[in-house]
Amino acid sequence: MKVSFFPGCSLEGTAREYGESIEAVCNAIDIELQELSGWNCCGASSAHATNEFLSIALPARNLSIAEKTERDLVTPCAACYSRFKTAEKALTGESPVDVEIPFKGEINILHMLEFLCREEFAEAIGRNITTPLHKVKAVSYYGCLLVRPPGVTHAEHCEDPGGLDTLIAKLGGESVFWPYKTECCGGSLVLTRVDIIHRLNSRLLDMAREAGADCIVTACPLCQANLDTRQEEIGAGKGIKYNMPIFYFTELMGLAFGNQGVDKWFGRHFVDPRPLLESKKLL
């Protein structure tokens, strides 16, 4: 199976292990990711917060290129996904937009989690599991834009989504209930209002702890970066050492598949997940 792949800007930088684990997992289940030729940044929050035209035109260019390939477009970033779905709605909706970039809406736009949770890959995923993630207690963290607003994402259960939980259980882990599945990490306020980022992520880490989880699983480069890179300073401010590994869901898939690349991915984390996995005899 071949799809168009939109990596997004962070996969070359802060979310490198996300990109590496996606490649490994897709290889294992015979999915060919064809990187979208000449792709550009989706504009993220900065476009929609300040310039309406750019907020549609920047993602529209990518959608137009993707449609020419006649293959579905898959992206691993929740923010890119949200911008694409919003542009899709604007370009194919009834009210006219001024952007003159052709897009008819004949391809599907999917987030990587949604894509890999499709029924057609269930058998291949099951077949590849060589190291079931027994005793791993994880909370699923979907964040905001993967599911909200439902008018754009068409998420079935936007207050209590389940795809990631089902996947964790399928990999042999325990998906622990917590009420913060879709709470906000503060996203792009990371440079401008670090105090807000600290408060929001501190709440998430505290709740994950209280729920009895030993790790948080994400599907978005912004959520992962905020929870992982800021964890030490958040803890230091409260006199706590959280030591809560923050995984990309594809890293856990790779681990369950017995992939040799896991050590490299985990070495890129600020909170090293290897001691936890060694204690569970998974490494």
Place this chain on the structure above:
Amino acid sequence: MEIQAERTFRDVVIESAGEELFDCYQCYKCSAGCPVSFEMDLLPHQIIRSVVFNQKEKALSSKTIWICASCETCTTRCPNEIDIAKVMDVLRQIQVESGSEAKEPRVPVFHQAFLDSIKKTGRVHELTMIRNYTQKSGDLKEKLKSGEWKNDVKLGMKMFLRGKLKVMPPKCEGVKEVRKIFKQAAEHKKK
């Protein structure tokens, strides 16, 4: 005789957002669910009311429009299906176009640095974007004074050692087309 009323601030917001703001019955649900309301000077439902009352200054000079993290919780939960996050976008866009200083000036400076990075290379180069932001926002000056820069350098080094800091700017074959989009955006603004 046909009476032509002047387009008010309220008309512009309602038209640009495409939302039925008069449907709002101030139920508070948007404000109750907002994850960053603790830092806002006007709560989301108060922002909607200020627009309905045509209180331009009140809405545009609020901290709220820049504190909003665009998490879309308000939009998702509104019983009257008002896209409140979209209204926040429209207010920010109007505020930026007005040229006056925002109540949270660093946020629009960040957005500009982000967009400048896209315009230059077609994709965001985190390193140059952060450099531009810290210089233009006054963040750098402040951190040099307080000594906080050491923490940022430490964080940057950790990123670099983990291979998470892309030093060279990205190469995007579509950069010329992207610049054309920015040119169109500027022309569009003039209209």
